[in-house]
Amino acid sequence: MPELRRVLSDRLRAAFDTLEPGADPVLRGSDRADFQANGALALAKRLGRRPGDVAEQVVATARLGDICSAVWVSGPGFVNLTLADRFVAEQVRAMAADERLGVALAVEPLTVVVDYSAPNVAKEMHVGHLRSTVIGDALVRMLEAVGHRVVRENHVGDWGTPFGMLIEHLVDLDSTGAGPQASIGDLDVFYRQARVSFEADQGFRERSRRRVVLLQSGDPATLALWRSLVDQSMAHFDEVYAKLGVLLDDGDVVGESFYDPMLDQVVADLQALGLLRDSDGARCVFPPGFTNRDGAPLPLIVQKSDGGYGYAATDLAAIRDRVDRLGAQRILYVVGAPQAQHLQMCFAVAQMAGWLPSSVKVEHVAFGSVLGPDRKMFRSRSGDSVKLVDLLDDAVRRAAAAMAQRDGDLDDAERASVATALGVGAIKYADLSTERTRDYVFDWDRMLAFEGDTGPYLQYAHARIRSIFRRGELAPPAPGTVPHLDHPAERALAMALLGFAGAVDDAVDGAAPHRLCGYLYDLAATFTTFYETCPVLRADDGVREGRLVLCDLTARVLAHGLALLGIQAPDRM
RNA sequence: GCCCCCGUAGCUCAGCGGAUAGAGCACCGGCCUCCGGAGCCGGGUGCGCUGGUUCGAGUCCAGCCGGGGGCGCCA
Secondary structure, three states: OOOHHHHHHHHHHHHHHHHOOOOOOOEEEOOOOOEEEOHHHHHHHHHOOOHHHHHHHHHHHOOOOOOEEEEEEEOOOEEEEEEOHHHHHHHHHHHHOOOOOOOOOOOOOOEEEEEOOOOEOOOOOEHHHHHHHHHHHHHHHHHHHOOOEEEEEEOOEOOOOHHHHHHHHHHHHHHOOOOHHHHOOOHHHHHHHHHHHHHHOHHHHHHHHHHHHHHHOOOHHHHHHHHHHHHHHHHHHHHHHHHHOOOOOHHHEOOHHHHHHHHHHHHHHHHHOOOOEEEOOEEEEOOOOOEOOOOOEOOEEEEOOOOOEOHHHHHHHHHHHHHHOOOOOEEEEOOEHHHHHHHHHHHHHHHHOOOOOOOOEEEEOOEOOEEOOOOOEOOOOOOOOOEHHHHHHHHHHHHHHHHHOOOOOOOHHHHHHHHHHHHHHHHHHHHHOOOOOOOEEOOHHHHHOOOOOOHHHHHHHHHHHHHHHHHOOOOOOOOOOOOOOOOHHHHHHHHHHHOHHHHHHHHHHOOOHHHHHHHHHHHHHHHHHHHHHOOOOOOOHHHHHHHHHHHHHHHHHHHHHHHHOOOOOOOOO
């Protein structure tokens, strides 16, 4: 089933082609018709004709009789289009019969690598990881939904000089008899203690340095200790991912250690290409167009003066690996906005080295910070970053408290599961529903409210529709049932439903989940208006079936749309 | 100092070069014989400033003002 805007656009394009081949109809939504085509104005300018005449000619030429009930020109040359009710009804009927709800598969399926989440071993996940994980998860789900082959990559920080310190601290704990499994209770405490020893104890510092060398050289005993740290951290990550309800698992982890064996080659190849320059003992590439505070060329430091590799080397190795081994055709970096320059430099160097062909699109899917009520970086009262487990537990607790305000007939198990869906959904929706490059203020009351543009409101709208079928003891209408579209509210709902595929496309194209959020909110609002004015269960038999089609399809779109965002839609709440 | 992001209603935010810039929250007024009132309907002299490009600018460009971030061996 082709997307609605596409059908219309193709028909108009044919008409525009007769005036100028390839001219864009510029189809947009309209507040005075179902759609409007604005292409006549730009075209008139190019042709040196009057816009109104061009628009009239498009109207006269376009074959729209079977899908539009009215086509007219207004203003300087806007072509207004009102769809025929019969066509709308047919489109809704087809959409309802479609498992995919009208969402088309990509014409050209791509292998898309999505780099997201990226927590650090031996550190607790905190709010700083929330956005990357949640946005990345939504993008993965949306990309898969339109038929792309998605490779999830969790670029975990599991390598580098800090591990000398961390391993030595583990050794110290082990020597007290605790044993490696039980040694790390709280990751943050563990990390802090290691730091304290490192800063206070000269001997510890020396041992840490030697330990880094052992780790780098593959000493089996050291690797075993390192593995223990990684495994315990992974268990923690898995716990957070499970609470969050994201797709990531152990199989998606491609940590920095994975690229370590490739770094020599990265440097050697850059050297051979003549791109490396020595600067204060460090080996750097100076991509054109980047300058430092003195206006001098800005280096991407690939190898530090002490011989160690910087993260730039790892990032470059990752790009090569993704292009060569994974066959990436598009790479998305779901990474905070502050790293924009670093990533741009890495991309530039990879291109200079020929590792990133122009056929591969790399994109920094940047996002802003989560702010506290004071509009500064969101932190706990004590000034520490907020642990993700605590945040999620808190959300579920608050959702459960809100549910307790009302009397429900849910049993304890379902009540708990709904509270989880509501709490986690609230956090995710709040994160996904604003334009991602902006910072946003974390506000419990706003995100957990059942009114307004929130996750719980959408979940409520969905559950409310499901309850219609429950109360009426009705099965969903048979496929092929024609929707009832006589009332303006019915028609408005039908039009909103038909916008789903376009909303998904828009969200995918712009790596912009908030567009899907906005669509779903509009749909829910349009539904409630319909529901207020159009009785369903009390309607006559023929009308009731036609309205149930709209109800059922709305519920399915809400549930599916929320699923694409990684948010659950319980049937009851 | 240079670079990047942001600046839209009292508050939180949409607005992907098109007509009269929209939502939510808050506030005020309706709708309680209502299929879930966690709802619906109505109420609005706001695009930081100044230029420019364009038939048309909240949107693109330049400069300024304000906020945040980045700017060589941490990742």
